[in-house]
Amino acid sequence: MSRLAHPAEDPADSRTHLLNNHTADHYRAAVTEGVARISARIATTDRPFTGVSVDELAPTVAAVDLDTPLHDPAAALDELEQVYLRDAIYFHHPRYLAHLNCPVVIPALVGEAVLSAVNSSLDTWDQSAGGTLIERRLVYWTAERIGLGPAADGIFTSGGSQSNLQAMLLARDETCRRELARTGSPEDTRLIDLLPRLRILTSACSHFSIRKSATLLGLGAEAVIAVPADDTKRMRTDALAAELERCRRDGLIPMAVVATAGTTDFGSIDPLPEIADLAARHDAWMHVDAAYGCGLLVSRRRDLLTGIERADSVTVDYHKSFFQPVSSSAVLVRDRATLRHVTYHADYLNPRRMVEQRIPNQVDKSLQTTRRFDALKLWLTLRTMGAQGIGELFDEVIDRAADGWKLLHDDPRFEVVVQPQLSTLVFRYLPGGTQDPELTDRVNLHAREALFASGDAIVAGTKVDGRHYLKFTLLNPETTLDDIAIVLDLIAEHAGRYLAEQPAAGRPAPALSAR
Numbered sequence: 001m002s003r004l005a006h007p008a009e010d011p012a013d014s015r016t017h018l019l020n021n022h023t024a025d026h027y028r029a030a031v032t033e034g035v036a037r038i039s040a041r042i043a044t045t046d047r048p049f050t051g052v053s054v055d056e057l058a059p060t061v062a063a064v065d066l067d068t069p070l071h072d073p074a075a076a077l078d079e080l081e082q083v084y085l086r087d088a089i090y091f092h093h094p095r096y097l098a099h100l101n102c103p104v105v106i107p108a109l110v111g112e113a114v115l116s117a118v119n120s121s122l123d124t125w126d127q128s129a130g131g132t133l134i135e136r137r138l139v140y141w142t143a144e145r146i147g148l149g150p151a152a153d154g155i156f157t158s159g160g161s162q163s164n165l166q167a168m169l170l171a172r173d174e175t176c177r178r179e180l181a182r183t184g185s186p187e188d189t190r191l192i193d194l195l196p197r198l199r200i201l202t203s204a205c206s207h208f209s210i211r212k213s214a215t216l217l218g219l220g221a222e223a224v225i226a227v228p229a230d231d232t233k234r235m236r237t238d239a240l241a242a243e244l245e246r247c248r249r250d251g252l253i254p255m256a257v258v259a260t261a262g263t264t265d266f267g268s269i270d271p272l273p274e275i276a277d278l279a280a281r282h283d284a285w286m287h288v289d290a291a292y293g294c295g296l297l298v299s300r301r302r303d304l305l306t307g308i309e310r311a312d313s314v315t316v317d318y319h320k321s322f323f324q325p326v327s328s329s330a331v332l333v334r335d336r337a338t339l340r341h342v343t344y345h346a347d348y349l350n351p352r353r354m355v356e357q358r359i360p361n362q363v364d365k366s367l368q369t370t371r372r373f374d375a376l377k378l379w380l381t382l383r384t385m386g387a388q389g390i391g392e393l394f395d396e397v398i399d400r401a402a403d404g405w406k407l408l409h410d411d412p413r414f415e416v417v418v419q420p421q422l423s424t425l426v427f428r429y430l431p432g433g434t435q436d437p438e439l440t441d442r443v444n445l446h447a448r449e450a451l452f453a454s455g456d457a458i459v460a461g462t463k464v465d466g467r468h469y470l471k472f473t474l475l476n477p478e479t480t481l482d483d484i485a486i487v488l489d490l491i492a493e494h495a496g497r498y499l500a501e502q503p504a505a506g507r508p509a510p511a512l513s514a515r
């Protein structure tokens with residue numbers, strides 16, 4: 001068989017850009033060039049952000065003519081410097097202290113390159129082969145670390161929100177199945193009558209994706225009962241017990257109790273053993289949202305998660321405390337049979353007979369169909385640096401948060417909310433000589449915005465009891481106590497400047513400005 005000569009060198013020929021046996025060299029050169037750009041950028045980035053505003057950057061992106069290609073990978077990368085790389089937010093920088101974004105480990109980046117080039121899709125065995133087996137090993141590995149027992153299973157997902165959604169779906173359908181079985185024939189109780197009686201109990205500090213899941217699952221956000229948290233932002237189990245009793249009295253069905261192992265704002269870990277007792281007593285599904293705290297599974301602080309092994313389902317976000325690039329997440333279940341609630345068979349993809357033939361099709365356990373081989377990143381991470389290496393990095397940021405808390409606690413310019421169990425610090429600047437809560441709110445909002453606009457550091461903000469606070473989320477072992485002290489000084493400077501510009505009492509305050 002003869003083939004036409006391949007136009008491997010003509011960049012205007014679309015076939016040059018398809019990865020195959022003819023273009024392997026071109027692929028290597030193009031990707032190497034891209035990697036060279038990003039490594040040069042990372043080596044020289046001296047701030048987490050340039051402070052560019054939307055109004056400054058938007059015209060640059062809008063000016064790109066998407067219908068006139070450059071036909072030159074190097075030129076496309078040059079352009080990318082202007083529209084993206086120059087002004088991106090860089091999480092690897094030690095003064096990026098805002099959200100739950102981690103610096104990423106290099107073995108995972110090798111994995112990212114490999115998985116997108118091979119482009120396996122993890123929905124079926126016939127689109128992934130070894131990829132399916134690798135994902136399964138990592139699911140079992142994680143379930144074993146949690147201690148979920150011999151029937152455990154799970155699936156990689158796009159993130160904690162999707163993991164929580166899937167867990168709530170399984171909880172809903174298991175609860176309904178059991179309820180219908182308990183109350184006799186389906187004529188007596190219909191599914192549609194059950195749904196309005198279902199309740200999810202979770203702490204007031206839990207992640208909003210639980211409420212969103214309730215809405216998506218047809219329960220409505222009001223199906224979520226917010227159980228109060230104590231002073232340390234952990235769920236109050238006396239209040240949980242009272243709410244469970246109230247559900248019973250009112251003829252409601254506690255479909256799930258959701259504990260958070262590492263709340264997004266405070267890193268607080270709900271009392272898992274007591275919650276497990278209460279969930280068991282009331283026959284409710286126990287879900288643990290460990291999107292943030294999952295790094296403890298490989299840390300020397302594993303005992304902080306005691307009780308997680310009693311969960312029916314667990315959310316883990318490797319892209320938070322396992323230092324993995326987005327996306328990398330999973331939902332784990334104690335009883336693999338419960339995953340049947342997301343199993344649908346399609347003739348073209350995963351016909352029922354394949355189950356009898358024992359062909360492992362991961363789509364049978366997933367909300368997604370076509371799905372990335374994200375597991376490969378974790379695989380290469382574990383094979384290169386090991387679980388202990390990951391745990392050491394996470395332990396280091398937890399140590400740093402403890403030191404940062406002392407720093408804040410001893411600094412009269414600031415007030416800090418709770419002593420952290422993980423790696424967040426929620427605090428606010430206190431303007432001396434005023435008790436005006438509105439002014440305190442404004443000065444903290446201003447300091448955060450001004451810091452962002454300067455690009456010197458990025459911090460987050462949140463509300464506590466209706467008032468504005470600032471937040472450090474530490475996930476970078478390179479962040480030193482010095483960095484924290486310097487950022488606190490910067491915040492105090494911006495706050496001080498804002499206060500100095502305040503008009504005397506009685507006159508209206510100037511509008512908030514980002515600069």
Ligand SMILES: *Cc1c(COP(=O)(O)O)cnc(C)c1O
Pocket residue numbers: 100158159160161162164206207209260262263264289290291292317329
């Ligand atoms: C971040 C977070 C989530 C959501 O995870 P995504 O990966 O962002 O979807 C859920 N729960 C908690 C506790 C989180 O911190």
